[in-house]
Amino acid sequence: GENVEQHPSTLSVQEGDSAVIKCTYSDSASNYFPWYKQELGKGPQLIIDIRSNVGEKKDQRIAVTLNKTAKHFSLHITETQPEDSAVYFCAASILPGRRALTFGSGTRLQVQP
Amino acid sequence: NAGVTQTPKFQVLKTGQSMTLQCAQDMNHNSMYWYRQDPGMGLRLIYYSASEGTTDKGEVPNGYNVSRLNKREFSLRLESAAPSQTSVYFCASRGQGNVDTQYFGPGTRLTVL
Numbered sequence: 408g409e410n411v412e413q414h415p416s417t418l419s420v421q422e423g424d425s426a427v428i429k430c431t432y433s434d435s436a437s438n439y440f441p442w443y444k445q446e447l448g449k450g451p452q453l454i455i456d457i458r459s460n461v462g463e464k465k466d467q468r469i470a471v472t473l474n475k476t477a478k479h480f481s482l483h484i485t486e487t488q489p490e491d492s493a494v495y496f497c498a499a500s501i502l503p504g505r506r507a508l509t510f511g512s513g514t515r516l517q518v519q520p
Numbered sequence: 521n522a523g524v525t526q527t528p529k530f531q532v533l534k535t536g537q538s539m540t541l542q543c544a545q546d547m548n549h550n551s552m553y554w555y556r557q558d559p560g561m562g563l564r565l566i567y568y569s570a571s572e573g574t575t576d577k578g579e580v581p582n583g584y585n586v587s588r589l590n591k592r593e594f595s596l597r598l599e600s601a602a603p604s605q606t607s608v609y610f611c612a613s614r615g616q617g618n619v620d621t622q623y624f625g626p627g628t629r630l631t632v633l
Contacts, residue, residue, distance in 0.1 A: 411562075448627075449627075456620065496562055502620065507565045508563075508622060509565075510555075510563045510564070
């Protein structure tokens with residue numbers, strides 16, 4: 408089955424700096440890659456996603472890049488703010504199909520004011 | 521809309537006790553999922569239901585049973601709880617067709633002593 412590895416496990420940045428979280432996947436058939444943000448005591452919430460027919464996608468301060476050849480994808484957060492502090496999860500799945508997600512182990516991002 | 525709701529929020533069980541975790545969604549979604557979240561391991565799929573009346577095993581189904589009671593409700597049952605089932609449990613749902621976003625509930629924190 409699919410295996411998703413995520414790095415780093417913790418990341419601390421100064422407010423205003425950029426943050427980058429990287430994930431690799433093992434199944435070349437995976438074609439959908441969402442990123443979730445989980446705040447303390449809450450369920451994960453989708454912040455951005457990308458399909459394998461696209462190399463990059465942006466939404467305001469958040470961007471995701473995908474390299475299908477190398478089987479890795481990354482989340483980029485620019486101009487970080489204290490409210491960006493949370494745990495971020497990458498995931499992968501195969502479309503169509505049951506669309507259950509295989510998650511990475513998570514990155515705890517701390518933005519220092 | 522309440523989205524995805526889960527009950528209870530917290531539960532403490534003794535080894536061997538049984539309990540049912542409840543999940544309901546009001547978004548008219550076909551697919552529903554149960555995940556467990558353990559420290560450093562991300563979220564892992566326990567069971568999923570592609571539609572009312574169907575259920576399938578995920579990555580870690582042992583020790584669990586599920587029921588898709590109707591389109592709205594998807595319950596997870598622990599027949600004989602074990603300490604290894606101490607975890608945070610999340611229910612999620614997904615819409616129809618090519619809609620890929622999974623919406624997560626707030627989670628149930630379960631401790632088995």
